[in-house]
Amino acid sequence: GVAQLSIGDVAAKAGVSKALVLYHFRDRASLLAALVDDVGAAVLARARQAAAAGGKEKPLDDHWAWLERELHAGDLRILVSLAECDVAGARAASQRIAEDRRQIAATQVDQIFSRLGLTPRLPAGLIAETVMAFVDGLACRSALDAVRDSRGAFDVLWLALLTVCE
Numbered sequence: 001g002v003a004q005l006s007i008g009d010v011a012a013k014a015g016v017s018k019a020l021v022l023y024h025f026r027d028r029a030s031l032l033a034a035l036v037d038d039v040g041a042a043v044l045a046r047a048r049q050a051a052a053a054g055g056k057e058k059p060l061d062d063h064w065a066w067l068e069r070e071l072h073a074g075d076l077r078i079l080v081s082l083a084e085c086d087v088a089g090a091r092a093a094s095q096r097i098a099e100d101r102r103q104i105a106a107t108q109v110d111q112i113f114s115r116l117g118l119t120p121r122l123p124a125g126l127i128a129e130t131v132m133a134f135v136d137g138l139a140c141r142s143a144l145d146a147v148r149d150s151r152g153a154f155d156v157l158w159l160a161l162l163t164v165c166e
Contacts, residue, residue: 003085003086036090040093044101047105050063056115060116063108064154071139071142074143079098079139083098108131118162119166121164122164127161138150
């Protein structure tokens with residue numbers, strides 16, 4: 001886990017000297033903050049791309065395809081783990097990434113309902129919070145049980161969300 005991670009561990013895994021890691025990152029805190037920034041940037045770029053491409057004919061299937069790729073990549077699980085880190089720089093970076101993810105999720109939720117011709121009776125931001133918490137939960141669960149298919153849970157969530165629409 002993050003609490004046990006050391007500069008020496010990173011150097012050993014990378015096959016480089018500890019001095020080289022310290023040359024690029026002044027300490028463990030800056031290394032963790034950079035990790036959150038890099039992984040978060042990749043997640044955000046893929047989410048923005050998925051939102052921009054948003055399929056018109058089968059928006060929920062397209063959203064699932066994006067989510068399935070994200071779960072397989074494992075980056076969401078990394079972000080969830082690092083969000084719990086007590087290192088100030090990593091926590092601040094996690095909060096920035098989470099806020100950007102919320103905004104993208106709200107856009108995705110708006111697009112899905114719009115393409116389905118539905119109007120939610122709840123604010124898109126609240127629905128996006130629910131979707132994001134669900135996605136993060138799936139990311140954690142997939143780390144524990146990579147074989148389990150999460151599509152059923154995804155469908156149940158969206159069936160429930162569709163009930164709050166006009």
